[in-house]
Amino acid sequence: MGVPLSQMWTVATYVIGQKLKGNRHYPLVLMLEPLFRCNLACAGCGKIQYPAHILKRQLTPEQCWAAAEECGAPMVSIPGGEPLLHPQIRSIVEGLIARKKYIYLCTNALLLKQKLEEGLFTPSKYLTFSVHMDGQEEHHDFAVCREGTFQTALEGIRLAVKMGFRVTTNTTLFDGADPNSVRAFFDEMMALGVEGMMVSPGYAYPKAPDQRSFMQERKKTTDFFRTLLSNRKRNWRFNQSPLFLEFLMGRREFECTPWGMPTYNIFGWQKPCYLLQDGYADTFRELIESTAWSRYGRASGNTACQQCMVHCGYETSANDYTFGSLRGMWGTIRAILSPGYADAAAARSLAEEAKRPHGPLVQLGISASPRASAEPDAIVAA
Secondary structure: OOOHHHHHHHHHHHHHHHOOOOOOOOOOEEEEOOOOOOOOOOOOHHHHHOOHHOOOOOOOOOHHHHHHOOOOOEEEEEEEOOOHHHHHHHHHHHHHHHOOOEEEEEEEOOOOOHHHHOOOOOOOOEEEEEEEOHHHHHHHHOHHHHOOOHHHHHHHHHHHOOOEEEEEEEEEEEOOOOOHHHHHHHHHHHOOOOOOOEEOOOOOOOOOOOOOOOOOOOHHHHHHHHHHHHHHHHOOOOOOHHHHHHHHOOOOOOOOOOOOEEEEOEEEEEEEOOOOEEEEEHHHHHHHOOOHHHHHHHHHHHHOOOOOOHHHHHHHHHHHHHHHHHHHHHHHHHHOOOOOOOOOOHHHHHHHHHHOOOOOHHHHOOOOOOHHHHHOHHHHOO
8 A cells, every 4th residue: 555554544534533423424534725726727627727817826835735624534635736836835835734634735846856956845645746747758747848857857756756755656547548648657657666646547637638548438448447447466555445446447436525625726625526617705614505506426427427427526436435334444455455356357358449549649638749848937937
């Protein structure tokens, strides 16, 4: 497992405590978006499509700390945008550490080496740099629409690991991804010495420029992850619930818990989840009490939820199951002790995939390539 025991214990006691209190709608991870602006213009991201006056706005450290206290979740993920562009990101992080929150600072790492050399951060068990890496170099650079980003990110990762920081990778996989290439990418990340890896299928943000490349068929998604994650190498470490990974592989079925990873940004508390925008609440309590949760998730029949298998909706479900029953706990222990998932059919699928063409254009389902050289500096300065 790629999660320290202290963090596992914190999460376990928190979840068990919530269940003993009879709290069903409890948060596990606060998705804290301090800004939307970014130094990349990824085709699969809808955040940077906001107008310039929105991209100029950002949360204050005080707003970030207040949201963490109000929410009460033991973990805080800081996506964006690119959080390292926030001029007060050090203060935000230090305040959350003081509150003993486990932080995953999500970054494309283009600025990571520079910020570390400037001494902006200090290693802590509470701080993890979660580096956005969408596969091997060719695939990653194409996915984020700029050449050279993979190598820049590697430099940042190497320095962070050398300095004693916790580092994980976060990989979003799109329709047509090459499982053999992704498995080779896992080998590369383990060789770098990262603590663990996170994977998730992409979700079709309505604002994203490229709508064709998301995994939009649930059966196709589970078939892909079964091929990818079966016959697993023993040295691969994932910074995720093993039952969530089994869910991706089609070995388990969970219902979405959209309240498990609530989102707070410059507009307030986003209803109902990180991926869908159906309005905002002024307080976390209002979010929980005023959101019609029965309208969301696969069982609700909501068309926007039918194909989604993203971690922000289902990882809390997996953790709730782990600590909510002896069967769930045993399933988790068994997955930790026997992580190989031997599967002859998946091995055959992997061999068949090796015979197919899998360049970045094929992987992302796109026929034109010039976007890889796009310069999104205007987005940064906006």
